[in-house]
Amino acid sequence: MLGYELTARTASRSILLVATILILLGSLGNAEASVYYSLSKESQTTITSPPVILQNGTAGTSIIYTNNTSTKVNTTALQALYAHQELTVIGGLNYSFLKLNSADSAGETRSTEADTTGRKIMGQWVYQLTGVSSIPASTWTFYYRVNKTDSAIEAHCDVNIQIRMSDGTVRQTIATDVANSGAITLSYSTLSVTYSWVDYTVVDETDYLEIDFYIEVTTKKNNDYVNLRVDDSTLAEANQTRVTDIYLPNTYDYVLRVNNTDTDSWKIRLKKYSNSSIGRLQNCTIYFHNATDGTSSQLVIENGSFINETGPWYDLGDSETIYIAMTVQANSTGTSYVYVHLEIRIPGTTTYLQYVITFEIT
Ligand SMILES: [Ca+2]
Ligand SMILES: [Ca+2]
Numbered sequence: 001m002l003g004y005e006l007t008a009r010t011a012s013r014s015i016l017l018v019a020t021i022l023i024l025l026g027s028l029g030n031a032e033a034s035v036y037y038s039l040s041k042e043s044q045t046t047i048t049s050p051p052v053i054l055q056n057g058t059a060g061t062s063i064i065y066t067n068n069t070s071t072k073v074n075t076t077a078l079q080a081l082y083a084h085q086e087l088t089v090i091g092g093l094n095y096s097f098l099k100l101n102s103a104d105s106a107g108e109t110r111s112t113e114a115d116t117t118g119r120k121i122m123g124q125w126v127y128q129l130t131g132v133s134s135i136p137a138s139t140w141t142f143y144y145r146v147n148k149t150d151s152a153i154e155a156h157c158d159v160n161i162q163i164r165m166s167d168g169t170v171r172q173t174i175a176t177d178v179a180n181s182g183a184i185t186l187s188y189s190t191l192s193v194t195y196s197w198v199d200y201t202v203v204d205e206t207d208y209l210e211i212d213f214y215i216e217v218t219t220k221k222n223n224d225y226v227n228l229r230v231d232d233s234t235l236a237e238a239n240q241t242r243v244t245d246i247y248l249p250n251t252y253d254y255v256l257r258v259n260n261t262d263t264d265s266w267k268i269r270l271k272k273y274s275n276s277s278i279g280r281l282q283n284c285t286i287y288f289h290n291a292t293d294g295t296s297s298q299l300v301i302e303n304g305s306f307i308n309e310t311g312p313w314y315d316l317g318d319s320e321t322i323y324i325a326m327t328v329q330a331n332s333t334g335t336s337y338v339y340v341h342l343e344i345r346i347p348g349t350t351t352y353l354q355y356v357i358t359f360e361i362t
Contacts, residue, residue, distance in 0.1 A: 051262035057254035070356040077330035080244040085231040091168015098127040107232025126208035145229040147188040154219035157181040166206040249329040256324040267313040267345040270298040274339040279304035283329040
């Protein structure tokens, strides 16, 4: 047993060394790594076909390195809110939903006659602030899918932003006639413009962030129209009416897969070994789950500090694939890194393999 422990320690050190080299390579812009999958009980052994492998998930982006034993994952705490056509009622009046998912409907054209000049309201969209303690400052970009029916019309888009309480009254007016776009054209186009959002502390999580979309007509034309198109799933996401780069809590359900290619059952866990710039992470939880179980919380960061650095052992069954998922909420712009070992315990022993996973959170 003593011999085992000593070699395990030596192996652990050599793994850390290789991991450090990887990180240095990564910081030079090329994170291509050689093998550092290593078996603790045979410290010099390199195996070309490990029984448990890492695979890409469907959320965020990831690059899997040699032998599927290490990976770099990129995720972001920034969210987009898409203007949908579905309605909700607040205080007896209709509002449309802003949703985190892109258009999923046939689409709707909000239309108004351009027979007078001035700002014409095209609709009021809302996002309920459930689970959101604040919306930190960031530069938002508004995208408006619009057209006009006569070239004589001159018009642009803009918005009002407010916080509406669940009884329908306005809690706070944030901005009026901001995010003014360029000129609306005859054929449909998606106009974009940035807006500097100032940090807002949520007073009540039942409140709504409300964005009212307007088209302002500066040269009128009778019997002709200006149109705002929303929730059209036939449009590419880049062309849909939406607001991007908002700091809201973000859940990534399937960042990576851990695939047991073997018929033996293994136990796995995550263990943090390094991090940088995590002070901006209000909440970051990295967890395991499969199709049927609940979630196994492995690593937890709250208010910029680790609450849990080592996860509990989790059963990876015969030929099973499980997912690594995460939730992220940041309070400022920046790039945070969490360096993690995926530890894979060899059945019937106390020794384990260590794979390296680097989480990059922007
Ligand atoms: Ca929809
Ligand atoms: Ca305006």
